[in-house]
Structures are given as structure tokens and as C-alpha cells.
Amino acid sequence: MSLTVPEGYHPLHARSVPAYLASQSQLEGRLGGGEADWRVQEVSDGNVNQVFLVHGPAGSVCVKQSLPYVRLVGESWPLTLERIHFEHQALLEHGRHARGRVPQVLHHDARQYVLVLECLTPHIILRKGMTAGVRYPRFAEQMADYLARTLFFSSDLALSAEEKRRKVAAFSTNTAMCRIMEDMVFTEPYQVHPRNRWTSPQLDALAADVRGDMPLKLAASRLKYQYLTRTEALIHGDLHTGSIMVTPEDTRVIDQEFAFYGPMAFDVGALLANLLINYFSQEGHTTEAAPREPYQDWVLETMETLWSRFQARFLALWEEHGRGDAYPTALFTTEAERRGLTEERQRWLQRLLGESLSFAGVKMLRRIFGLAHNLDLDSIEDPHRRAACERACVELARSLLLDTGRFHTLTDVTAAARALGERAPRRRV
Amino acid sequence: MSLTVPEGYHPLHARSVPAYLASQSQLEGRLGGGEADWRVQEVSDGNVNQVFLVHGPAGSVCVKQSLPYVRLVGESWPLTLERIHFEHQALLEHGRHARGRVPQVLHHDARQYVLVLECLTPHIILRKGMTAGVRYPRFAEQMADYLARTLFFSSDLALSAEEKRRKVAAFSTNTAMCRIMEDMVFTEPYQVHPRNRWTSPQLDALAADVRGDMPLKLAASRLKYQYLTRTEALIHGDLHTGSIMVTPEDTRVIDQEFAFYGPMAFDVGALLANLLINYFSQEGHTTEAAPREPYQDWVLETMETLWSRFQARFLALWEEHGRGDAYPTALFTTEAERRGLTEERQRWLQRLLGESLSFAGVKMLRRIFGLAHNLDLDSIEDPHRRAACERACVELARSLLLDTGRFHTLTDVTAAARALGERAPRRRV
Numbered sequence: 001m002s003l004t005v006p007e008g009y010h011p012l013h014a015r016s017v018p019a020y021l022a023s024q025s026q027l028e029g030r031l032g033g034g035e036a037d038w039r040v041q042e043v044s045d046g047n048v049n050q051v052f053l054v055h056g057p058a059g060s061v062c063v064k065q066s067l068p069y070v071r072l073v074g075e076s077w078p079l080t081l082e083r084i085h086f087e088h089q090a091l092l093e094h095g096r097h098a099r100g101r102v103p104q105v106l107h108h109d110a111r112q113y114v115l116v117l118e119c120l121t122p123h124i125i126l127r128k129g130m131t132a133g134v135r136y137p138r139f140a141e142q143m144a145d146y147l148a149r150t151l152f153f154s155s156d157l158a159l160s161a162e163e164k165r166r167k168v169a170a171f172s173t174n175t176a177m178c179r180i181m182e183d184m185v186f187t188e189p190y191q192v193h194p195r196n197r198w199t200s201p202q203l204d205a206l207a208a209d210v211r212g213d214m215p216l217k218l219a220a221s222r223l224k225y226q227y228l229t230r231t232e233a234l235i236h237g238d239l240h241t242g243s244i245m246v247t248p249e250d251t252r253v254i255d256q257e258f259a260f261y262g263p264m265a266f267d268v269g270a271l272l273a274n275l276l277i278n279y280f281s282q283e284g285h286t287t288e289a290a291p292r293e294p295y296q297d298w299v300l301e302t303m304e305t306l307w308s309r310f311q312a313r314f315l316a317l318w319e320e321h322g323r324g325d326a327y328p329t330a331l332f333t334t335e336a337e338r339r340g341l342t343e344e345r346q347r348w349l350q351r352l353l354g355e356s357l358s359f360a361g362v363k364m365l366r367r368i369f370g371l372a373h374n375l376d377l378d379s380i381e382d383p384h385r386r387a388a389c390e391r392a393c394v395e396l397a398r399s400l401l402l403d404t405g406r407f408h409t410l411t412d413v414t415a416a417a418r419a420l421g422e423r424a425p426r427r428r429v
Numbered sequence: 430m431s432l433t434v435p436e437g438y439h440p441l442h443a444r445s446v447p448a449y450l451a452s453q454s455q456l457e458g459r460l461g462g463g464e465a466d467w468r469v470q471e472v473s474d475g476n477v478n479q480v481f482l483v484h485g486p487a488g489s490v491c492v493k494q495s496l497p498y499v500r501l502v503g504e505s506w507p508l509t510l511e512r513i514h515f516e517h518q519a520l521l522e523h524g525r526h527a528r529g530r531v532p533q534v535l536h537h538d539a540r541q542y543v544l545v546l547e548c549l550t551p552h553i554i555l556r557k558g559m560t561a562g563v564r565y566p567r568f569a570e571q572m573a574d575y576l577a578r579t580l581f582f583s584s585d586l587a588l589s590a591e592e593k594r595r596k597v598a599a600f601s602t603n604t605a606m607c608r609i610m611e612d613m614v615f616t617e618p619y620q621v622h623p624r625n626r627w628t629s630p631q632l633d634a635l636a637a638d639v640r641g642d643m644p645l646k647l648a649a650s651r652l653k654y655q656y657l658t659r660t661e662a663l664i665h666g667d668l669h670t671g672s673i674m675v676t677p678e679d680t681r682v683i684d685q686e687f688a689f690y691g692p693m694a695f696d697v698g699a700l701l702a703n704l705l706i707n708y709f710s711q712e713g714h715t716t717e718a719a720p721r722e723p724y725q726d727w728v729l730e731t732m733e734t735l736w737s738r739f740q741a742r743f744l745a746l747w748e749e750h751g752r753g754d755a756y757p758t759a760l761f762t763t764e765a766e767r768r769g770l771t772e773e774r775q776r777w778l779q780r781l782l783g784e785s786l787s788f789a790g791v792k793m794l795r796r797i798f799g800l801a802h803n804l805d806l807d808s809i810e811d812p813h814r815r816a817a818c819e820r821a822c823v824e825l826a827r828s829l830l831l832d833t834g835r836f837h838t839l840t841d842v843t844a845a846a847r848a849l850g851e852r853a854p855r856r857r858v
Contacts, residue, residue: 156657161611162604164657172598175591182590182754190760214761214769221756221773228585228593228755232658325611326657327650331619332643340643344650 005068005081008111012065014040017052020114021063024107027116032058045125047072047372048079048257053119060119061106066257072372080176081113083257088115089170090259093234094146097153101146102253120252123245130241130278131376133285133295135248140302142251143244143271144309151264152317154234156326164324168231171260177237178227178260185362186224189369190217198369202387206394207369219401220362226355231261239267240274240363242375265352268310269359272413273397275303276360277367277376279417280392284380296421300414307410311349318345350408357407361400364393392420434497434510437540441494443469446481449543450492453536456545461487474554476501476801477508477686482548489548490535495686501801509605510542512686517544518599519688522663523575526582530575531682549681552674559670559707560805562714562724564677569731571680572673572700573738580693581746583663585755593753597660600689606666607656607689614791615653618798619646627798631816635823636798648830649791655784660690668696669703669792671804694781697739698788701842704732705789706796706805706822708846713809713818725850729843736839740778747774779837786836790829793822821849 012020021027022035031038033056041053048070052063066084070077088108095102107116156164188195190211198207237258245252279299286292322329332341367374368390380386396417407413447464450456460467462485470482477499481492495513499506517537524531536545585593617625619640627636666687674681708728715721751758761770796803797819809815825846836842
């Protein structure tokens with residue numbers, strides 16, 4: 001891959017954004033006033049693309065553009081521009097399924113690799129809010145609904161095989177983004193790799209342990225095989241708490257550039273992993289003046305509610321809209337058969353929970369030992385304190401990957417998290 | 430779907446084939462002489478396409494053309510012409526992986542939906558030979574090698590994720606052919622459907638049993654979900670004994686129009702199912718003068734050899750060429766880790782055997798209760814005798830689908846087949 005870009009492609013800069021928007025007449029009304037009245041704010045805090053918020057007298061928009069490299073790293077890590085088209089397609093599809101849970105698409109420019117999206121105000125990144133200890137009372141319910149609807153309606157449970165296979169074909173070429181996950185989630189944290197980093201020297205021995213843990217590496221490899229070979233649903237593909245924007249009333253999912261047809265458990269697991277990381281990080285943020293134990297309880301309750309609502313929602317959708325080619329209802333017509341099918345669906349969700357917890361395990365480990373870390377942990381300044389939180393994360397992650405028989409319900413997981421959290425030495429500052 | 434065809438497409442007829450071939454100058458040399466010297470033989474005995482063998486003074490070729498409908502059924506069952514392109518692509522890819530195991534492609538005409546292939550002489554369809562009780566001493570070894578090579582080299586175990594995902598995209602649009610399997614293998618045999626047929630009235634009660642067997646229908650639905658959502662390898666997609674041509678020395682796989690990226694176990698299972706059907710059918714062909722028991726032994730031994738050679742071959746390929754993105758060898762570098770990886774590969778093959786036996790179960794049932802039946806059984810004229818053979822097939826198929834814990838090795842399967850065969854009342858004519 002090289003940095004060659006298509007003719008006519010120009011990376012935007014804060015100064016060139018207003019002129020660009022002015023050339024798209026349908027956006028002017030939304031901003032109000034003219035080019036000179038628009039204030040541009042660069043907010044590229046994702047890892048990959050550049051993002052500008054543009055505020056006009058009448059309203060704001062969000063401008064997102066692919067660069068021919070990974071923004072966080074720079075030109076030394078080239079990346080295809082096409083990721084913005086996959087984000088666009090996924091936004092449209094997920095938006096149809098889970099109305100109001102993703103930002104509205106205002107404009108797509110295939111030549112400049114630009115998406116102009118609804119500006120989410122006053123939303124903030126969930127991870128920032130959770131690191132600050134803010135509660136989001138509607139988050140669990142809204143995310144459960146988002147997950148159930150996007151996964152169900154893009155799957156063989158809802159679609160004809162023909163429509164599903166066409167969609168698989170369309171997203172199978174998002175290879176550059178899948179490659180990032182294949183490497184950074186399933187491979188690099190388990191080997192010596194220049195991109196890896198961790199809290200050093202505190203976790204040096206643990207990092208070496210992980211790299212030498214054969215059962216763990218086999219478990220990660222089994223999950224990588226699932227990631228490579230399962231086309232269950234159009235998944236978000238990077239569903240951590242940094243890909244979610246919230247207010248106390250509203251939840252929105254952003255950054256769909258990793259979307260492809262993959263295992264449903266990869267999305268569910270990513271979310272659970274990042275909630276667990278936040279739970280363990282709270283120990284590093286707690287103070288005498290503002291103890292975080294009550295917030296930790298809220299995080300675990302949120303996880304439980306998220307899963308139980310998701311499960312109920314998914315089952316209800318399946319019951320009501322299960323007209324896809326998988327598990328054809330035409331085969332289950334008597335009362336006993338319908339009951340049998342309902343029980344099978346419950347077992348199916350149980351299987352999904354098991355796989356999700358395994359994916360949660362690799363997702364937690366990669367945030368401790370791989371390239372991309374989480375604000376929740378990284379904002380703990382004292383490295384000893386941070387390392388203690390990270391150790392607890394690693395311990396639970398290993399259990400999730402290796403003692404799979406231990407976790408039958410989400411409550412088994414929250415109980416294990418609680419036990420680990422309580423065992424860790426408390427430090428009050 | 431309708432019978433509209435692209436402009437310029439003309440179905441060939443026995444009389445128009447020589448002129449068509451004469452227009453393809455590269456083929457003339459292969460046939461020798463001129464158009465007037467070529468003898469055309471129609472041999473469309475597959476279910477779907479039309480096929481002509483053309484014999485000239487210097488040699489022969491095989492001409493295969495898609496019709497806009499299923500040949501076996503007629504214009505009432507329209508089918509897309511594009512299937513010949515998927516067959517072409519699969520022939521090229523499988524031919525690269527398993528050199529000499531598929532017919533050579535001599536010519537592909539994208540406008541006429543025609544493939545001209547090497548004429549396989551003196552090969553006959555394996556199912557015909559096996560129905561007549563002919564042994565093929567090299568079949569097990571050659572098919573084991575074909576299966577291992579085509580499945581391994583098209584999988585994530587051998588390919589980069591990028592290359593694999595591109596191939597998935599290319600074959601994901603073979604939806605019309607996949608639809609046939611989705612309906613005829615996993616759905617129709619389990620419901621009242623106008624396409625179904627069975628030995629009636631002898632199997633009427635058993636057919637009703639199958640349609641009312643909820644655990645069986647759930648098992649079939651689970652397998653259908655795998656067929657819809659697993660992209661493990663470029664599979665043949667219809668690998669029964671009618672898709673294989675043989676001489677005592679040589680084995681070739683034909684009719685790749687169902688090829689797509691699907692579960693490896695679908696191919697392995699199809700083959701095992703059709704060998705088991707042949708085994709049970711022998712009871713209907715045995716006579717005092719020519720008892721078939723020794724042949725039955727050969728069929729079961731062939732199955733055992735096929736699996737054990739396949740397993741060994743696949744493991745050896747993985748050991749030597751496992752440079753794909755799945756199970757990255759870079760994570761397993763110490764001696765203990767390499768041993769651990771080898772053990773994991775053995776478990777992986779064990780999982781593949783389990784899934785293959787389940788697919789074998791649905792493949793057997795569909796040949797008894799669905800539209801497409803097998804010569805092995807259909808050529809038993811006495812319906813009572815045929816029904817007795819079919820009952821044994823159904824009993825084993827149900828076990829394969831429901832008592833999965835019973836079958837750990839291929840020998841467990843052949844032993845179960847033998848026990849069922851011996852229990853059935855012998856009739857000598």
C-alpha cells in the first residue's frame with residue numbers, strides 16, 4: 001500500500017472546510033448565514049480519520065474525511081481511503097434498522113472521501129463520561145435496542161439468503177479495516193511487536209506471561225478464525241465506548257468504518273469488554289472525597305441490564321420478524337414445535353453470550369498490551385495504581401478466555417468482576 | 430426470475446454444436462478433421478445444465494452450457510445463466526490446488542454461457558460404477574488429496590485475509606445455486622412440499638415422522654445456519670458420487686456450479702453421505718449369484734481410508750503451508766507451543782469430522798424424501814426392497830443428526846452402518 005491518492009482528492013484543513021461546505025448547497029441552509037459565519041473546530045480524536053465540527057448561526061454539521069493513512073500514527077501507516085464508503089453504507093443500513101441511534105447522513109462525497117453528518121449536540125463520548133463517573137440511565141436500554149435491531153435485521157434470521165449474500169459481497173472488500181482488527185486484536189498482543197505498549201515496568205512480567213501463554217494464544221486464534229469465517233450480521237466492528245456518544249437521554253453509535261459481515265459476538269463482546277475496563281479503571285479514579293464504588297455498581301448493573309434487555313429484544317424481534325431463510329418458521333407450525341423453536345432461540349442466545357464473553361476477553365487484553373489503549377485506564381496517572389487496575393482486567397480477561405465453563409450468565413461475569421475488584425488493594429488519595 | 434436471456438444468447442442443440450466449435454479455432458486441432466467429421470453425443474445426465482460430448486478424429490471435448498432453467502424440470506423452474514461462470518472460476522481455482530483432479534478448461538464463452546472442457550475418457554460417473562459394484566482402488570486416496578488440497582488452499586489457513594475476503598466477495602453472488610441447496614437440503618424434506626417424493630406407500634409413515642420430528646428439524650436448521658453464515662473455504666457445494674468421474678486409476682471432480690465460500694464440512698459430509706447411501710443400497714442389488722457383501726465391506730473401508738487419509742493430508746498441508754492469517758504460526762514458536770498448535774489442529778479436524786457427519790445426515794435424508802434421488806437406490810426396482818434400504822439410511826441419518834455424541838471416529842460410523850445393514854432382513858433373488 002502506498003500514499004498515492006486518486007486524482008482530484010484533497011485532504012481538507014480547518015481553513016478549507018467552509019469553502020468545501022459552501023460548495024454543497026444543500027448544507028448551507030442547515031448552517032445558516034454564509035461561509036464567513038462558520039466556525040470550524042477540529043475534533044479528530046478517533047484514531048483513524050480527520051473530523052471537523054462546523055458551527056453556523058442556524059446549526060452545526062460534522063465533516064469526516066478519510067486520510068490515506070492512520071491519523072493517529074501518520075503517513076508511515078498507509079490506509080485505503082475507501083473506509084469512508086463502508087462507513088456510509090453501514091450508517092445507512094444501521095440507521096434504517098435502529099432509527100435515531102446513529103447520526104443522520106447529510107452528504108456523501110465519493111471523490112473527496114467525505115461524509116457530512118448530523119452534529120451530535122450536546123453529546124459527549126461515552127468513555128469520557130464514564131471515566132468522569134457520569135451515569136447514563138437510558139444507555140443500557142437504548143444500546144440493547146440498537147444491538148438487537150442492527151444485528152437481527154442484517155442477519156439470515158430476518159433476510160432472504162439472496163439479500164444477505166449480496167450484502168456480504170458488498171462488505172467483504174472492507175479488508176483494510178478488518179486487517180487492523182486481525183492484527184491488533186487477535187495477534188500482536190500475543191507476540192513481541194513494535195506497536196505494542198503497556199504500563200512498564202509494572203506489567204512487563206505479565207506481558208511476557210501473556211505472550212508465553214499457549215492456551216490463551218490458542219483461544220485468541222480460535223476467535224480470530226471466527227472473525228475470519230463467520231458472516232452472521234453487518235456488525236459495527238469496533239463497538240467500544242469511544243464509538244458511542246451520549247447525553248443522559250440519548251445514545252448514538254458513531255465511527256462505522258470497521259463495519260463488515262462478521263460474528264455478532266464481536267460487537268456484543270467489544271461493548272462488554274469496554275464496560276468491564278471502565279469498571280476496573282474506577283479503582284484508579286476513586287478518592288476519599290468522591291469514592292467511585294457506587295459508580296462501579298452502576299457499571300455492573302448497566303452490563304446486566306444491557307444483556308438482559310438485548311436478549312429479550314432480540315428474541316422478540318426474532319419472534320415477530322423471523323422471516324429470513326435461517327430457522328424457517330414454516331417447519332415449526334404446531335404448538336409444540338413453536339415452543340421447541342422458542343427454546344432453540346434461547347439456546348442460540350446462550351451460545352451468543354458465550355462467544356461474546358470470549359471476544360470480550362481478547363478485546364480487554366488488547367487494550368492493556370496492544371497499541372490502542374483506553375482513556376479509562378490511561379488517565380490514571382500513577383502507574384502503580386493504573387497497573388493494579390490493569391492486572392484485574394487481565395485476570396478477568398484470561399478467565400473469560402480460558403474458564404469458559406464458569407460463565408453461564410452475565411451475572412456470573414459481574415460477580416467475578418466484583419470479586420476481583422474487592423480483592424485488589426484499595427488506595428484512597 | 431423469468432426466462433428472459435441476454436441478447437445474443439442461443440441455447441446449443443446437438444446439431445448446432447459442431448458449427449459452434451468450428452468457430453473457436455483453438456479447439457479444432459484438439460478434435461482433428463473438420464466440422465463434418467465430428468460426432469455429437471448428448472449426455473445431459475446432471476440435473477441442471479446441458480452437456481454434449483463431441484468426438485473428432487484426433488480427440489474429444491465436452492461442451493457444457495447453462496440453460497435459463499433447471500434442465501431436469503424444465504422452463505417452469507427458471508435459473509440464472511451465471512452459474513457457468515462460477516463453475517469456470519471454481520474449476521480454475523480447484524484445478525490450481527488439486528492439479529489433475531478436475532477436468533481441464535479448454536474454452537469459456539461468457540456470452541453463450543458455455544464451457545468447453547477436456548473430455549474424460551474412459552471415465553464413468555462414480556455412482557454408476559458403485560451401483561454396479563465396481564471397485565475403485567485409488568479413489569479414497571485421490572479424493573482425500575483433492576478434498577484436503579481444495580479446502581485447505583482456499584481457506585484462511587493458507588491465504589491472507591485480504592485474498593480470502595476478495596474470493597468470498599466473488600462467490601457470494603452465486604445465490605441462485607445456493608438457494609437450491611438451502612431449500613432442497615435443509616428445508617423441503619422436513620415439510621409438505623410439491624417437489625418432494627419418496628417410495629410410496631412404503632415410506633409414507635416415515636416421511637410423516639420426519640416432517641413431525643422437531644429435534645431433527647432443529648438440527649437441520651442449525652446446519653442451514655452454518656451453510657448461510659460460514660465462509661471457511663471455496664467448496665464444491667454438491668460433492669456427491671454423481672459429481673465424480675472415475676476409472677480404476679483416476680478420479681475427477683466435475684459440476685462445480687454450486688461452488689461458493691461455505692463450510693468445509695458441507696463437502697466432506699456430502700461425500701460421506703453418498704457413500705453411506707451406496708452402502709445401504711447394496712442390499713437391494715445383492716443376488717445369490719453375485720452377493721454384494723464383499724462390496725459393502727469395500728465401501729465402508731473406502732470411507733475409513735478416505736477420512737484417515739484426508740485428515741493426515743490436511744494436517745500435513747497445514748504444517749507445511751499454514752501461512753494464512755488464521756492460527757498464525759508466529760505465535761507458536763517454542764517447541765512446546767508448536768506441539769500445542771499441532772494438538773489444536775487435531776482438535777480442529779475432530780470438529781470438522783463432527784460437523785461433516787451432521788451434514789451427512791441431512792444429505793442422506795434429502796435423497797430419500799426430497800426431489801433429487803440417487804441411482805443407487807432408485808435403480809432397486811422392487812419398492813419393498815428399496816424401502817428397506819432407505820429405512821436403514823434414514824435410521825443412520827437420524828443418529829448422525831441427533832446422537833452426535835455417539836460418533837467420535839469414522840469407525841464409529843461404519844460400525845453403526847454395518848450393524849444396521851446386518852439387522853435388515855436379507856433378501857436373495
